[in-house]
Amino acid sequence: xxxxxxxxxxxxxxxxxxxxxxxxxxxxxxxxxxxxxxxxxxxxxxxxxxxxxxxxxxxxxxxxxxxxxxxxxxxxxxxxxxxxxxxxxxxxxxxxxxxxxxxxxxxxxxxxxxxxxxxxxxxxxxxxxxxxxxxxxxxxxxxxxxxxxxxxxxxxxxxxxxxxxxxxxxxxxxxxxxxxxxxxxxxxxxxxxxxxxxxxxxxxxxxxxxxxxxxxxxxxxxxxxxxxxxxxxxxxxxxxxxxxxxxxxxxxxxxxxxxxxxxxxxxxxxxxx
Numbered sequence: 001x002x003x004x005x006x007x008x009x010x011x012x013x014x015x016x017x018x019x020x021x022x023x024x025x026x027x028x029x030x031x032x033x034x035x036x037x038x039x040x041x042x043x044x045x046x047x048x049x050x051x052x053x054x055x056x057x058x059x060x061x062x063x064x065x066x067x068x069x070x071x072x073x074x075x076x077x078x079x080x081x082x083x084x085x086x087x088x089x090x091x092x093x094x095x096x097x098x099x100x101x102x103x104x105x106x107x108x109x110x111x112x113x114x115x116x117x118x119x120x121x122x123x124x125x126x127x128x129x130x131x132x133x134x135x136x137x138x139x140x141x142x143x144x145x146x147x148x149x150x151x152x153x154x155x156x157x158x159x160x161x162x163x164x165x166x167x168x169x170x171x172x173x174x175x176x177x178x179x180x181x182x183x184x185x186x187x188x189x190x191x192x193x194x195x196x197x198x199x200x201x202x203x204x205x206x207x208x209x210x211x212x213x214x215x216x217x218x219x220x221x222x223x224x225x226x227x228x229x230x231x232x233x234x235x236x237x238x239x240x241x242x243x244x245x246x247x248x249x250x251x252x253x254x255x256x257x258x259x260x261x262x263x264x265x266x267x268x269x270x271x272x273x
Contacts (some may be wrong), residue, residue, distance in 0.1 A: 001059060001234040004029035006256045012041035016048060022261055026057025028094060028234045042088060057232060059184070060090040062097075062125075066132075071106045074099065075113060082117050082125070092124040092232075094154055094184070098134030107134035108147060115148065126184050128154040131195070137163055138174045145181060155182040156236070157215055158190025165192050167211065175215065179222035186236040187216065187263050196242040198253040201262060213270060220273065235263035 002024040007015050019027055031038055048056050062081050064074070078097070085093050095114055098107040111127070111134065118125040129135045134144060135153065138160045145151055157175070160168055168175065189200040189212050197205045216233070223231055237243070237259045244253045 001026045001028045001057060001232055003027075003234050003236050003238075003260065005236065006239040008032060012037050013044050016041070016044045020048065020052060022264075024264070025053075025055075026059065026091070026232070028059040028061060028236075030061035030063045038088070058088075058090045059092050059094055059232065059234075060085040060088060062093055062095040064096065071102060071110070074102075075110055078110065079113055079117070082114060086117060086121040086123055090123060092126055092184070093118075095125050095127050096130055096133050097127045100132050100134070100136045102134070104143060108144070110134070111144065111148060111151070115151075124152060124183065126152045126154045128186070129156045129159055131159045131163060138168070138171055138178070142174065142177060145178070151181055152183040153178065153181045154184045154186060155215070155219055156186035156188065156195075157212065158186075158188050158195040161190050161192055162195050167192060167208070176218070176222075179219050180226060182219045182223070183231070185216055185219060185231070185233040187212075187233050187267060188236045188238075194242075194244075196237060196244075198244045199259060200237075201259075201266070216267075217271060220271065233267060235260040235267070237263065 002019040002022070004015060004027060007018075010018070016027070029041070031041070045056070045058055062078065062085060064077055064081065069077075082093065082095065097114055098110045102110070114125050114127070127133075127135055129141070135141050136159060155178070157168065160171075164171070188195065189197050189205060189208050191197055191205075191208055197208065199205070200209050220231060237256055239256050240250075240252065243256055245251055246253065
């Protein structure tokens with residue numbers, strides 16, 4: 001998949017044209033608060049599916065702005081956004097669900113509502129592993145999987161690395177317990193102090209790149225054992241503040257679009273499917 005993150009300066013048509021021109025199989029998008037953009041996107045998506053690629057994949061993101069609010073207020077905002085995305089009929093929804101400082105039972109109530117929306121709509125809702133959400137920490141995430149055994153996750157292990165300030169070499173047994181629930185991968189390389197390296201193909205990041213590739217390969221193998229024959233991956237290197245930049249000039253240290261395209265090619269060449 002191609003991420004819309006970092007392409008916010010483009011129109012929906014221009015973005016989708018670039019996605020097709022660069023050989024992606026679909027998109028993952030957090031829509032701007034712009035009705036005309038959404039309408040243009042849906043129009044162009046329908047045209048692509050009718051004339052170019054009938055199986056072009058559309059993954060919508062549910063990412064709420066951060067604000068001080070009660071659990072009830074947050075839950076209502078989340079529900080409204082998920083209902084809106086469901087109406088657009090995506091192939092799946094990436095949900096940034098809950099908050100890291102809500103307690104276990106509060107987050108469980110939030111997850112229950114999201115899972116019910118998924119059940120009622122027939123649209124899978126995948127919960128992204130991410131700092132600030134219920135899924136921010138590898139070990140505590142296992143507690144939720146005991147309660148929601150069918151919970152579907154998006155693997156972005158860069159967040160685990162930052163939260164635990166480690167390369168996760170001491171947490172392999174925890175990660176392997178998560179693999180069966182992972183239905184989508186965010187292919188971004190992070191390290192102990194940041195969710196994104198400057199350029200994953202620079203020689204100084206070779207060990208990190210190879211470690212992430214092992215994790216992604218193990219996830220795919222775990223899914224294959226369950227009879228899953230297709231899996232989606234989004235190369236997801238982002239713009240500033242994920243992308244490091246030069247002081248004073250604020251120039252990005254790498255080209256985000258090119259990095260994601262290089263990651264797509266790298267995975268196509270190195271993942272064993």
